[in-house]
Amino acid sequence: MIDRRIASYQNDLVAKHCEEVQNIYREMRGWRHDYHNHIQTMKAYRKLGEDGKLDEYLTALDADLTSVDTLIKSGNVKVDAILNSKLSLAKERQINVSAKAIVPSELSMSEIDLCVILGNLLDNAIEAALRLEDEAARQIRVYIDIKRDQLYISITNTCGGNVRKQNGHYLSAKEGGSHGFGLMRVDRLIDKYAGYIKSRDEDGAFTTEVMLPI
Incomplete structure (x- = not known):
């Protein structure tokens, strides 16, 4: 029974990874398509001698690129990879995302373990x-920084329905509502590094805070 559940969980992870990679490829194709359109438009303005309109177009394009640039650049390549992958998937699913992250390029803990923690917490978020049926109400906020020689992680998400607890543990957002292999893995990794984790829910939002030695 346990083996089947673990196998099912691993299959879910593979499926999620494939979906995330496909989402990244879709975005790359979109960027390529837009790039060619912008080049053609600018060439047309230049050919027509419309330098003023070309300048206006470049200004508008620069502002547009600035507004959509949500790529996380925390200072740690592996953390950037997992954050950008998960948050890209969230945006694809019409979830509003706000994120700020500062992470040292080198950590005393395993970067793989940190990515497992972040990945599972973001999956649940x-x-x-x-x-939530109302797409405008779907939100995820990620904040990661260094506090008192510790890596501080805060992930907040809006949530639909009642948040459930059992034996002092919050239940997974997945159907079935068990604590979940992912959250169990997070708990074990936090214990491994003698870290701290606390979750709370209030006013339709769920927040998990983590402190880890760096």
């Missing part, structure tokens, strides 16, 4: 936010 995405699943919880998707329960």
